Amino acid sequence: MAKPEPGITLVGGGRMGSALAGGWIGAGYDGPIAIHDPNPTEQLKAWEAAGKIALNPAPEPAATLVVAVKPQIFPKITDTVTPLVGPDTLVLSIMAGITLDGMAGKLDTKRVARAMPNTPGLIGKGMTLLCLPDDASPDDGAYLKDLLAPLGDVEGPIREDQLSAATAISGCGPAYAFLLAEVMAAAGKAHGLDEAMALRLAKKTIEGAGALMMDADEPPSKLRENVTSPGGVTKAALDVLMRADAMPSLMEEAVGAAIKRDRELSGD
Numbered sequence: 497m498a499k500p501e502p503g504i505t506l507v508g509g510g511r512m513g514s515a516l517a518g519g520w521i522g523a524g525y526d527g528p529i530a531i532h533d534p535n536p537t538e539q540l541k542a543w544e545a546a547g548k549i550a551l552n553p554a555p556e557p558a559a560t561l562v563v564a565v566k567p568q569i570f571p572k573i574t575d576t577v578t579p580l581v582g583p584d585t586l587v588l589s590i591m592a593g594i595t596l597d598g599m600a601g602k603l604d605t606k607r608v609a610r611a612m613p614n615t616p617g618l619i620g621k622g623m624t625l626l627c628l629p630d631d632a633s634p635d636d637g638a639y640l641k642d643l644l645a646p647l648g649d650v651e652g653p654i655r656e657d658q659l660s661a662a663t664a665i666s667g668c669g670p671a672y673a674f675l676l677a678e679v680m681a682a683a684g685k686a687h688g689l690d691e692a693m694a695l696r697l698a699k700k701t702i703e704g705a706g707a708l709m710m711d712a713d714e715p716p717s718k719l720r721e722n723v724t725s726p727g728g729v730t731k732a733a734l735d736v737l738m739r740a741d742a743m744p745s746l747m748e749e750a751v752g753a754a755i756k757r758d759r760e761l762s763g764d
């Protein structure tokens with residue numbers, strides 16, 4: 497299969513779509529960018545005014561079509577998306593819960609791909625999962641990884657049967673980290689700290705621990721051991737958090753629940 501021609505058509509210029517488009521524009525993407533969105537934001541209008549994108553142009557088959565509308569909208573707008581798909585169009589969906597087969601069936605093409613971003617992608621610090629059909633060309637995979645780079649790191653291609661589990665880690669994971677900040681701050685408040693200060697301490701600590709983890713050569717378990725002196729203060733807390741019925745088993749159960757729900761929503 498030929499390498500995709502330059503040119504991107506994006507359907508859905510919302511938060512994720514705009515994060516992608518902003519990255520393509522900033523990186524000087526080598527091809528025209530068309531964005532379809534019935535209610536364009538001021539940002540989309542400004543890009544159009546600056547000649548960076550074509551906003552809601554007449555529909556024509558795209559070289560690469562990126563679908564970034566909410567999944568519940570997609571079945572209602574299939575008729576407006578199909579004219580954007582030609583025989584050579586490479587289609588990338590970032591919609592949660594719509595399978596490669598579902599996408600291929602609705603758009604009558606086999607050249608489809610899925611990506612699952614996460615919210616840190618909105619500031620370029622995301623982890624996006626890329627999923628391709630078994631017979632996809634390596635060129636398409638490499639090209640799509642580049643296309644998704646504005647959101648941060650890209651993992652894949654991964655098999656579609658792994659996507660639910662991977663989504664339960666990186667797609668849902670920001671919520672787990674936000675919850676950690678919430679419960680740390682609440683615990684600080686419960687033990688007498690000022691609420692706002694407790695939240696500042698929790699947020700900065702999670703940010704700093706994340707940065708250290710990414711910078712260090714050691715795995716997280718070693719970094720944890722490094723702050724845990726025998727008989728010390730941190731050890732007293734971890735003895736509670738790491739009890740048999742506590743964080744490790746709770747996380748496994750939580751991830752299992754997320755996987756089950758993802759499969760239900762995808763119709764698997």
Ligand SMILES: NC(=O)c1ccc[n+]([C@@H]2O[C@H](COP(=O)([O-])OP(=O)(O)OC[C@H]3O[C@@H](n4cnc5c(N)ncnc54)[C@H](OP(=O)(O)O)[C@@H]3O)[C@@H](O)[C@H]2O)c1
Nearest residue numbers: 508509510511512532533535564565566567591592613615
């Ligand atoms: N945000 C995340 O963390 C995240 C993570 C993983 C996957 N995703 C996926 O990414 C996709 C986009 O999410 P998002 O957070 O960017 O949503 P969003 O901000 O709501 O963006 C969707 C955009 O599509 C527009 N739209 C509605 N109908 C349309 C149509 N007929 N044609 C073209 N555009 C239309 C919406 O306009 P209106 O606002 O006027 O309706 C909105 O601007 C979703 O499928 C979601 O599952 C998001």
